[in-house]
Amino acid sequence: MGKTVTTYLIDGDPKGTQYAFISNKICQMFVVPRSNLSYLNTQEKLQKPAFYILLGEDESTKPQAYIGETENFKERVKDHDSKKAFWQKALIFVSKDADMTKVDVQYLEHKAIAEAKKANAFILSDNKQIPKAPNLPEHQQDSMDEFFEDVKFLASFIGCNIFEISQPKEEHLFYTKGRGCNAKGYYNASGFTVLKGSIIIKNSVPSLNWKEKRESLINEYTSTHNNVLTLDTDITFPSPSTAAIFCMGRNTNGWQKWKDKDGNTLDTVYRKQLE
Template sequence: MGKTVTTYLIDGDPKGTQYSFISNKICQMFVVPRSNLSYLNEQEKLQKPAFYILIGEDEATKPQAYIGETENFKERVKDHDSKKAFWQKALIFVSKDEDMTKADVQYLEHKAIAEAKKANTFVLGENKQIPKAPNLPEHQRDAMDEFFEDIKFLASFMGCNIFDIAQPKEEHLFYTKGRGCNARGYYNSSGFTILKGSILANNCVPSFNWKDKREKLIKEYATFENGNWIMNSDKTFSSPSTAADFCIGSSNNGWLVWKDIDNNTLDSVYRKQLG
């Protein structure tokens, strides 16, 4: 089923301050760069109960985030601005009807931290514990569950995969075994996802040009067991070739080295599907 998402660029900059919402839904997402916190003075909705995510975009490996809730984001962010150095922009989620309560946003925080830790796509160094869920009436809990689904959609819409959990289709799995690795994954609109359990090559060829970054990624996404580096969570790369390079530790054409169970290359399955 299709969705209509309305996005308004406050200052005309696609990377600047903006807000988005889904037609016929009450969830509204504001994206506010740290460089433009003065916008909070202009928007009364951001001085009401809100759920929010602070994002650091330029991490060398995993991006970093902080998930929180507040009764007044404008006031709450003052503390984050003075004490948290990592973040570059805030995603703030409010109700267009302005009818959320403190308990509502606490419930959203509880769900969000649990799902973000399960997805394991961001470092949540300052969200060490999953807060307890407040007691909400059944009808309100159901309403907040639906609201949270809209939060996940809007976050993904603007490129934040903090809640994304890989759900591969078996018929679309691809494999590679170059240089001792034994990896599997799948390709979709987000890129190529290497799946948990994949075995990586233990080292790189001398000419590999991003050895240091690969080593950092391996330490964050894999565990050394029985002489092998094994992925302990999924990892999505923007291209099949980057994913293959990471697994094999050398430069590769990912469209050719990823093959399905019938030995069809990724290239033949996806890039030649129009004949």
């Protein structure tokens, strides 16, 4: 079923301040860059109970985020601005029809941290524990569950995959083997995902140009069992070649190296879709 998303670019910049909402839904998402916090002064909705995500980068292997709730985002963000260096923009979620309560946003925070930890796509350094779920009447919990589904959709709509857990179909799996490597994964709009349990080659060839980054990924995502380096969690790369290079420790063409169970290369399978 299709959805209509209304997006308004406050300053005409697709990377700038904006808000978005789904037609016939109450969830509204504001995207506010750290460089434009003065915008908060113009929106009364952002001075009331809200659920929010701070997004940014660090020197590690994954993007970083902080998930929180507040009774007044405008006031709460002052503390984050002075104490948290990593973030560049905030996603703030409010109800566009009626104000949410403190308990509502606490429930959203509980669900969001639990699902973000499960997806494991972002570092949550300051969300080490999953907060206890507050007590909500059954009808209100159902309402907030529906609201959170819209939160996930809107976050994904702007390219934030913090909650995304893809479920690959067996017929779409691709494999690569060689030099002790035995990995499998799948390709979709997010890139190429190497699946948990894949066996990765430990050492990189000297000519590999992102050797240090690969070693960081290995340290974070793998463990050794019976002298075999095994991937502990799914990890998504921007391209099939990057995924293959990570698995094999050498430069290679992932479009040719990944093959399905019938021996068809990834290149062949996806080129056929255009014929």
